[in-house]
Amino acid sequence: MSIELGHFALILALAIAVAQTILSFVAWRNPSEGTVAFVRQASLLQFLLVGAAFATLIVAFEASDFSLKLAYENSHTLQPALYKFTAVWGNHEGSMLLWVLILVAFGAAVAAFGNQLTAQLRVLVLGFQGLLNVAFIGFSLFTSNPFERLVPAPLEGSDLNPILQDIGLAIHPPMLYIGYVGFSVCFSFAMAALVSGKIDAAWARWVRPWTLFSWTFLTLGIAMGSYWAYYELGWGGWWFWDPTENASFMPWLAGTALLHSALVMEKRNALKIWTILLAIITFSLSLLGTFLVRSGILTSVHSFASDPTRGLVILGILAVVIGGAFSLFAFRAPSLRAGGLFSPVSREGALIVNNLFLASATGAVLVGTLYPLLLDAATGARISVGPPFFNLTFGGLMVPLLLVLPFGPFLPWKRADLLAVSQRLMAAMIAAVLITVAWSAVLWQGPSMAPIGFLLGFWVMVGSIADLVERGKIGKVPFAKSIARLKGLPRSVWSTALAHFGLGVAVIGIVTVSVYETELVTTLEPGQEATLSGYTVRFVEEVDLPGPNYRSERVNLTVTKGTGIRETHSERRIFVASGQPTTEAGIETFGLSQLYVSMGDRSGAEGRVIRIWYKPWVLLIWLGPVIMGFAGFLSLTDRRLRVGVPRRATNRTAGEAA
Amino acid sequence: MAKLTRKQKRLVIIGGLAVVVAIAAGFILTALRDQIIYFYSPTELLERDIAAGQPVRIGGLVKDGSCARTAEALSFVVTDGANETKVAYNGITPDLFREGQGVIAEGSLNAGGEFEATTILAKHDENYMPKEVADALREQGEWYGEGEQPAAPPAAENACR
Numbered sequence: 001m002s003i004e005l006g007h008f009a010l011i012l013a014l015a016i017a018v019a020q021t022i023l024s025f026v027a028w029r030n031p032s033e034g035t036v037a038f039v040r041q042a043s044l045l046q047f048l049l050v051g052a053a054f055a056t057l058i059v060a061f062e063a064s065d066f067s068l069k070l071a072y073e074n075s076h077t078l079q080p081a082l083y084k085f086t087a088v089w090g091n092h093e094g095s096m097l098l099w100v101l102i103l104v105a106f107g108a109a110v111a112a113f114g115n116q117l118t119a120q121l122r123v124l125v126l127g128f129q130g131l132l133n134v135a136f137i138g139f140s141l142f143t144s145n146p147f148e149r150l151v152p153a154p155l156e157g158s159d160l161n162p163i164l165q166d167i168g169l170a171i172h173p174p175m176l177y178i179g180y181v182g183f184s185v186c187f188s189f190a191m192a193a194l195v196s197g198k199i200d201a202a203w204a205r206w207v208r209p210w211t212l213f214s215w216t217f218l219t220l221g222i223a224m225g226s227y228w229a230y231y232e233l234g235w236g237g238w239w240f241w242d243p244t245e246n247a248s249f250m251p252w253l254a255g256t257a258l259l260h261s262a263l264v265m266e267k268r269n270a271l272k273i274w275t276i277l278l279a280i281i282t283f284s285l286s287l288l289g290t291f292l293v294r295s296g297i298l299t300s301v302h303s304f305a306s307d308p309t310r311g312l313v314i315l316g317i318l319a320v321v322i323g324g325a326f327s328l329f330a331f332r333a334p335s336l337r338a339g340g341l342f343s344p345v346s347r348e349g350a351l352i353v354n355n356l357f358l359a360s361a362t363g364a365v366l367v368g369t370l371y372p373l374l375l376d377a378a379t380g381a382r383i384s385v386g387p388p389f390f391n392l393t394f395g396g397l398m399v400p401l402l403l404v405l406p407f408g409p410f411l412p413w414k415r416a417d418l419l420a421v422s423q424r425l426m427a428a429m430i431a432a433v434l435i436t437v438a439w440s441a442v443l444w445q446g447p448s449m450a451p452i453g454f455l456l457g458f459w460v461m462v463g464s465i466a467d468l469v470e471r472g473k474i475g476k477v478p479f480a481k482s483i484a485r486l487k488g489l490p491r492s493v494w495s496t497a498l499a500h501f502g503l504g505v506a507v508i509g510i511v512t513v514s515v516y517e518t519e520l521v522t523t524l525e526p527g528q529e530a531t532l533s534g535y536t537v538r539f540v541e542e543v544d545l546p547g548p549n550y551r552s553e554r555v556n557l558t559v560t561k562g563t564g565i566r567e568t569h570s571e572r573r574i575f576v577a578s579g580q581p582t583t584e585a586g587i588e589t590f591g592l593s594q595l596y597v598s599m600g601d602r603s604g605a606e607g608r609v610i611r612i613w614y615k616p617w618v619l620l621i622w623l624g625p626v627i628m629g630f631a632g633f634l635s636l637t638d639r640r641l642r643v644g645v646p647r648r649a650t651n652r653t654a655g656e657a658a
Numbered sequence: 659m660a661k662l663t664r665k666q667k668r669l670v671i672i673g674g675l676a677v678v679v680a681i682a683a684g685f686i687l688t689a690l691r692d693q694i695i696y697f698y699s700p701t702e703l704l705e706r707d708i709a710a711g712q713p714v715r716i717g718g719l720v721k722d723g724s725c726a727r728t729a730e731a732l733s734f735v736v737t738d739g740a741n742e743t744k745v746a747y748n749g750i751t752p753d754l755f756r757e758g759q760g761v762i763a764e765g766s767l768n769a770g771g772e773f774e775a776t777t778i779l780a781k782h783d784e785n786y787m788p789k790e791v792a793d794a795l796r797e798q799g800e801w802y803g804e805g806e807q808p809a810a811p812p813a814a815e816n817a818c819r
Contacts, residue, residue, distance in 0.1 A: 234750075234753075341664060341667075342667075343667060344667060344670040344671055344674070349671070352671060352674075352675075353674070353678075356674070356675055356678045356679075357678065360678055360679060360681075360682035361682075363682060363686070364682060364685065364686050367686050367690070368686075368689075368690075371690065371694075372694075381696065382696065382697035382698075382793065382794075383694045383695060383696050383697060384694070384695045384697060384715055384764075385690075385693070385694050385695075386693070386694075386695055386764075388689070388692075388693040389689045389690065389693040389694060392685060392688070392689045392693060393682070393685040393686050393689050396681075396685045397681075397682055397685065521748060521749050521750065572753070580753070580754070581753045581754070582753055583753055598750060599750075600749075600750035600751065601727065601732070601750070601751060603727060609750055611749065611750045
């Protein structure tokens with residue numbers, strides 16, 4: 001019964017979304033109070049209805065109600081309660097409904113916190129949100145209905161894909177979706193601005209917190225997904241340039257550019273047209289990502305068995321939304337007035353450089369991701385564009401960006417003296433070189449390109465600290481006064497420095513692991529050991545163990561470094577319901593480095609193929625994004641966003657949404 | 659910096675933009691020429707006369723009874739029904755690597771005409787066949803579409819497991 005209520009709630013939400021959209025577009029020019037109230041309440045109501053629909057699925061999954069087809073296909077009575085819960089979105093239909101739930105939640109957030117918006121802007125923004133709601137609730141209902149029943153109900157479910165039975169499924173998709181879908185608000189604001197023709201610094205102040213919020217979640221979501229793939233797949237890799245990874249990375253790159261260009265627009269009223277375009281591009285890339293992952297045209301862990309009509313429908317939505325948005329942009333953009341003059345060497349100029357490189361990098365990733373699909377469609381040739389392509393193009397574009405990054409925060413708005421800024425950064429340059437020399441000497445294994453990467457990473461890290469040192473006048477005024485100055489700095493300054501510092505940290509981790517990781521594949525029998533980079537791994541024994549819904553073949557190992565000895569294990573789990581195996585790697589953390597042991601096939605009577613990696617400083621790769629995510633949250637609490645000085649309190653939302 | 663007029667400033671910015679875009683395009687085109695990897699079925703691999711050492715991907719089904727493991731390496735045969743390629747691989751196979759199932763191997767041919775794989779990709783779940791493999795098999799008339807595939811043999815304890 002409750003399943004049908006959930007289904008009905010979703011249909012009702014669609015009807016309300018249609019009404020909201022039509023009313024918004026009919027009445028936006030001169031909205032009455034009643035219109036504003038209706039549109040607002042419709043947004044809130046859709047959130048409640050979709051939330052209720054989603055809740056009915058959760059209830060059915062937790063109760064193992066296999067008369068629900070989705071639960072039968074993706075759950076099992078033996079599954080632990082957490083995985084029964086996460087199984088709701090561990091499949092195509094459920095994950096689309098999660099997408100829709102987050103979409104309507106953002107619509108409701110705009111409605112709830114938008115009291116400072118003009119009635120016109122509010123109605124228009126919610127009109128565009130409503131249009132997206134119609135498209136995606138409709139998609140969910142008509143092509144991916146999660147509420148289908150099975151008669152008679154099977155007694156047992158067929159289990160969630162074992163790879164997904166992990167805490168990562170509870171964290172990664174919701175965070176990623178909040179990031180993806182959050183950009184829909186930026187998109188709706190951009191469309192509203194184009195339609196109404198009203199676009200100014202206040203608009204940018206409105207859009208920036210939503211961008212920041214989405215960007216923060218996308219950053220953490222991608223990092224979480226990367227770490228999940230690293231420990232769960234047993235391949236020891238943390239980024240594969242897999243098309244589905246690229247699908248989330250492209251909106252991130254474009255969103256990062258948007259974050260910076262919206263800053264220029266907010267402070268200097270310049271780059272308006274570009275910022276609008278970026279807002280459209282960012283959400284378009286989010287949609288493209290959804291299409292690539294959900295249509296099943298890609299082979300990856302994310303592609304659930306899927307039927308081709310869905311791909312066509314998403315492609316249709318994609319074409320209408322993106323095509324419509326770009327047409328409107330082409331039609332209206334020339335009438336927007338450019339503002340804010342500045343010299344090429346200035347904060348604005350630096351942010352343009354940032355945008356140029358990020359946009360080019362987005363383009364490079366886009367080409368590499370779509371080229372195989374297009375070539376296949378056009379000529380039938382099947383190719384794969386792998387890591388070498390992306391490392392060359394993306395890496396090549398990141399080098400100059402990292403090189404100029406530390407200059408940005410030092411340059412004043414409007415016009416700057418490059419020589420003076422270089423002099424102020426001289427100490428940071430020297431420090432970065434010295435740290436690089438020391439770091440390279442410690443890790444030295446012969447000549448390589450690594451020191452160039454280290455120099456870039458440390459330069460970004462030291463440069464961001466230098467910004468704080470400069471603003472705090474550390475060493476120039478008494479220490480206590482410096483502390484007071486630092487405390488008085490706006491949080492946005494702190495978060496800029498922190499986010500850039502985090503980026504540098506990630507760069508160091510990436511370069512160190514890429515160049516200095518070591519790997520060994522060998523066959524071990526009980527009692528035998530292998531040594532890699534000073535760590536000795538000993539095969540103690542193999543045991544068979546039962547799990548809640550699997551049985552496992554477990555290899556107990558010890559890891560010895562110097563006099564310290566640790567026990568660890570790697571497992572092969574064979575799931576009862578599907579017979580599908582997964583591998584659990586044994587990961588031991590030493591400081592920020594990890595030793596990663598993965599077991600393979602049987603070899604001989606009692607032997608096992610064992611693969612061992614030593615991954616120096618690998619945790620920096622994820623520590624960096626975590627710092628960036630923290631910086632994002634910090635920036636959301638900035639006073640400027642909380643109490644919206646100086647013009648109208650337009651940004652109250654951001655603080656609350658955070 | 660000398661005083662620039664508004665027009666000159668704009669020119670500088672547009673010029674810089676053009677330079678960066680040109681560099682990016684250069685990167686992309688060079689990389690697309692040199693860094694892409696073609697996918698072939700065993701039949702295409704024979705037809706196209708691929709040079710030894712050139713990185714490619716091959717895909718098909720792991721031939722039944724072809725798996726053999728020595729202390730150093732795993733060897734198996736990839737088939738598309740018409741032709742076969744012998745593959746050697748030193749490493750850990752994916753969890754779903756099995757005889758009779760779809761597989762993609764990345765690597766290159768050695769001088770002896772044997773394929774030395776550096777990476778083995780298998781499908782990610784029980785119901786899914788890599789698209790490239792499905793296409794390659796369809797061309798050889800060995801694939802009957804989703805769901806009609808003859809049931810996979812039970813995960814017998816063969817040389818691969």
